[in-house]
Amino acid sequence: MPIARTLPAILLALLLAALPQPGHAKSLYTEDFSGIALGLLAPSLPGSDFELVDGHAQGRDDAPPQDRYLWLGAGWYAEAYDPLTQVGDTVVQSAAAFDLQAGRTYVLSFDWSRGLVAGGNGPFWLTISAQVGSQAVTYGDVTGFYFPTDWQPGELRWTQATDEAGVHLRFTATGLAYSAAAIDNIRLNVSPVPEPDAWAMLTAGLAALGVTLRRRRP
Structure with missing residues (x-):
């Protein structure tokens, strides 16, 4: 599968992993x-x-x-x-x-x-x-x-x-x-309070995903 197709899916997976998880x-x-x-x-x-x-x-x-x-x-x-x-x-x-x-x-x-x-x-x-x-x-x-x-x-x-x-x-x-x-x-x-790094990763990831999706539009 071309990398261009899989990139949005990879970015989405990384974003989900970066989301603050519920803690004790x-x-x-x-x-x-x-x-x-x-x-x-x-x-x-x-x-x-x-x-x-x-x-x-x-x-x-x-x-x-x-x-x-x-x-x-x-x-x-x-x-x-x-x-x-x-x-x-x-x-x-x-x-x-x-x-x-x-x-x-x-x-x-x-x-x-x-x-x-x-x-x-x-x-x-x-x-x-x-x-x-x-x-x-x-x-x-x-x-x-x-x-x-x-x-x-x-x-x-x-x-x-x-x-x-x-x-x-x-x-x-x-x-x-x-x-x-x-x-x-x-x-x-x-x-618990989410780590600041997690929020920073989430914000950067959303921006990158948006840029990628815009580039793939015909």
Whole structure:
């Protein structure tokens, strides 16, 4: 077959090879609380990367199938609650901070549950919110006197609109009266970025293919 005929096909094959291929998301952060100290109340939540911002939080290991996890008091367990509404919240955040880049897609995944409480009757409403910079997601549940845990997956996925520097992962448990939440297996991933060389090769290849096709026209 003449080279002139096969050249466009060869160029097209090279272009397809140069196209950015879908890759695996890059892991930016993981916290499973496997080393957190149990039952200790301290701003640093020793043995984990999380810090107490406000309220009442502690490491626990009494909610199978999870191993160790972070318990977040809400309502009266939050210590700083509103006596009129009987609503209180606990806020924790990662010590690690992240610089979010515009145009990148991020995924925060985690396990969450109502927390074990040993008081009151219920049911009492409860929410758990996850926040990364200007993005947030909230889940709701009910809890009460010896309600069992009900672990569920949580996810916050978004494409970053503008650059944000020094962003922490923040979780807030808010609830009525005797209520609490639990979180575990926190992960933050970011989509891969195509190599600049791949885009340069693609642009040059498209230009060359266009020139070749124009030359072959009668």
